[in-house]
Amino acid sequence: MELLEIARRRKTIRKFKKDAPPLNDILYCIKVAKEAPSGMNSQPWRFLIVSNAKKKKEIRNICEEGEKKFYKRMDEKLANWVKERKITWEKKFLEDAPFLIIIFSDRNSPYYIQSTWLCIGYFLLALEEKGIASLTYTPPNADEIKKWLGLPSRYRLETIIPVGYSNEDKRKEKRKEIEEIAFFETL
Amino acid sequence: MELLEIARRRKTIRKFKKDAPPLNDILYCIKVAKEAPSGMNSQPWRFLIVSNAKKKKEIRNICEEGEKKFYKRMDEKLANWVKERKITWEKKFLEDAPFLIIIFSDRNSPYYIQSTWLCIGYFLLALEEKGIASLTYTPPNADEIKKWLGLPSRYRLETIIPVGYSNEDKRKEKRKEIEEIAFFETL
Numbered sequence: 123m124e125l126l127e128i129a130r131r132r133k134t135i136r137k138f139k140k141d142a143p144p145l146n147d148i149l150y151c152i153k154v155a156k157e158a159p160s161g162m163n164s165q166p167w168r169f170l171i172v173s174n175a176k177k178k179k180e181i182r183n184i185c186e187e188g189e190k191k192f193y194k195r196m197d198e199k200l201a202n203w204v205k206e207r208k209i210t211w212e213k214k215f216l217e218d219a220p221f222l223i224i225i226f227s228d229r230n231s232p233y234y235i236q237s238t239w240l241c242i243g244y245f246l247l248a249l250e251e252k253g254i255a256s257l258t259y260t261p262p263n264a265d266e267i268k269k270w271l272g273l274p275s276r277y278r279l280e281t282i283i284p285v286g287y288s289n290e291d292k293r294k295e296k297r298k299e300i301e302e303i304a305f306f307e308t309l
Numbered sequence: 310m311e312l313l314e315i316a317r318r319r320k321t322i323r324k325f326k327k328d329a330p331p332l333n334d335i336l337y338c339i340k341v342a343k344e345a346p347s348g349m350n351s352q353p354w355r356f357l358i359v360s361n362a363k364k365k366k367e368i369r370n371i372c373e374e375g376e377k378k379f380y381k382r383m384d385e386k387l388a389n390w391v392k393e394r395k396i397t398w399e400k401k402f403l404e405d406a407p408f409l410i411i412i413f414s415d416r417n418s419p420y421y422i423q424s425t426w427l428c429i430g431y432f433l434l435a436l437e438e439k440g441i442a443s444l445t446y447t448p449p450n451a452d453e454i455k456k457w458l459g460l461p462s463r464y465r466l467e468t469i470i471p472v473g474y475s476n477e478d479k480r481k482e483k484r485k486e487i488e489e490i491a492f493f494e495t496l
Contacts, residue, residue, distance in 0.1 A: 125315070125438045126337065129344035129431055150313065152491045156484050157316035158430060159445060162390050163482040169491040177494065200419070203349050226496070232387075233447070236467070239423045240445075243345060243430020244316055251312045258346060258427075260420070273496055280423070295350040297343050304339045304356040307364065309413070309460055 128250050133294035135255035136209075138286035142173070142220030147252045148285065154248035160237035166228040167238045168277065173221050181282070182216035184270055188263030189213060215257060219284030224267070226277040238280050245283070255288035315437050320481035322442035323396075325473035329360070329407030330441050335472065338435035345431045347424035353415040354425045355464065360408050368469070369403035371457055375450030376400060402444060406471030411454070413464040425467050432470070442475035 152169050160166060172178060189211035196204075204210070216222060223245075227238035242258065249256045261267060264279040273279075339356050347353060359365060376398035383391075391397070403409060410432075414425035429445065436443045448454060451466040460466075 125312075125435050126341050126344075128312070129341045129435075132344065132346075134346050149487065149491070152487060154313050154316045156487065156490055157313075157319065159319075159321050159433070162387065165485050165490065167490060168496065170496050171491065171493050174494055200349065235422060236426045236447075239426035240430040240433070243427040244434060246346070246427070247431060247434060248312050248316075260423075271496065277496075298352050300336065300340060300343065303343055303352065303354060304336070304358065306358050307361055309355065309357050309458065309464075 123251070125247070128247055132246060132250035133292070134257050135288045135290050136215050136257055137288070137290035138215060138219040138255065138284065139289045140218070140220070141287060143252065143254050143286060147254060148221060148223070151245055151248035151252065151254070155241045155245035158237070158241035158244045160241070161231060161233035164228070164231035164234075164237070166231035166234040167241045168226040168228065170224040170226065170271070171221055172224060175217075178217050178222055180270065181222060181267060182213055184263065184266050185213050185216060185261040185282075186211055188261050188266060192262035213259070215259070215284045216282070219286045221285045223283040223285055225280045225283065226273070227280050229276050229278055234278070235280070242281065242283075249285060253287070254285050256283050256285045258283055310438070312434070315434055317481075319433060319437035320479070321444050322475045322477050323402050323444055324475070324477035325402060325406040325442065325471065326476045327405070327407070328474060330439065330473060334439045334441060335408060335410070338432055338439060338441070341435035342428045342432035345424070345428035347428070348418060348420035351415070351418035351421075351424070353418035353421040354428045355413040355415065357411040357413065357458070358408055359411060362404075365404050365409055367457065368409060368454060369400055371450065371453050372400050372403060372448040372469075373398055375448050375453060379449035400446070402446070402471045403469070406473045408472045410470040410472055412467045412470065413460070414467050416463050416465055421465070422467070429468065429470075436472060440474070441472050443470050443472045445470055
């Protein structure tokens with residue numbers, strides 16, 4: 123399949139079916155992702171695959187505590203944006219998705235944030251290629267999750283990606299026209 | 310072609326042939342890239358395509374001035390890394406590559422760095438799909454380039470991606486084994 127078709131088909135999904143994709147498919151996607159370039163080829167990304175129900179529940183609890191606080195201090199623009207999409211502080215997908223892929227970066231590497239997110243771009247396309255739905259969710263209290271996982275301070279939690287089969291029928295959010303974001307010779 | 314094959318084939322290239330890829334191929338890659346998800350779907354990425362020889366030369370000059378200073382204050386680890394690869398302050402590829410794709414992010418958007426680099430991940434894979442070689446080059450004095458281009462302060466120069474056909478026969482830098490970067494249930 124052409125990459126443009128995969129990229130166009132890929133959309134953010136927040137509701138997942140119970141049945142888990144084969145672990146091998148997830149590993150395939152990590153194999154794609156780890157081919158990404160990185161500053162000094164330091165490959166600062168780490169993937170933690172969580173499928174244990176009790177662990178997912180605890181991660182959900184911690185994130186929701188952070189979300190409740192975050193919803194109180196959210197600016198109006200974001201508050202309207204989430205309201206329109208019926209998004210709330212509840213993060214059911216953290217328990218429902220068969221796998222949570224928690225992605226960390228290593229602060230000791232040059233351009234660790236940039237490199238890791240470039241790698242996440244590879245990862246999302248690979249998931250879509252395998253028909254696996256995903257969402258890049260960044261908890262407002264990422265450090266608390268990291269602490270609960272007992273990780274050394276050099277790791278930064280970049281995002282939690284719940285993955286599984288889509289249980290949601292929705293349109294992809296509209297993208298800008300190419301003329302709005304690409305310019306020739308001068309911006 | 311399978312995504313894993315595209316991802317594995319893609320490597321950083323610093324030497325380019327003179328002949329330019331079709332502009333339509335570059336636009337195809339931007340079309341792929343702009344399908345990426347972003348914080349609040351704000352699509353903070355902007356692509357500036359530069360092919361004008363005088364402009365490329367001036368960009369090279371500005372970057373090389375920055376590089377000369379940077380090479381003086383580089384730490385030992387990086388100094389050795391570049392030396393082994395025969396990389397110097399000279400950035401010939403900025404003039405030789407038929408196109409420079411300068412990618413900016415919009416600071417007014419949530420997670421603008423993360424979203425833009427995720428989008429760059431999409432972009433690099435699309436270039437490889439089209440057989441176009443690339444390099445993510447971030448000048449040490451990115452702000453001077455931005456100033457010379459006369460861009461408003463809300464834009465942040467994330468990277469300059471010289472693109473074209475490879476004129477270099479080299480091995481891809483080795484990637485870590487999956488066991489070194491992916492973990493199950495606990496890191």
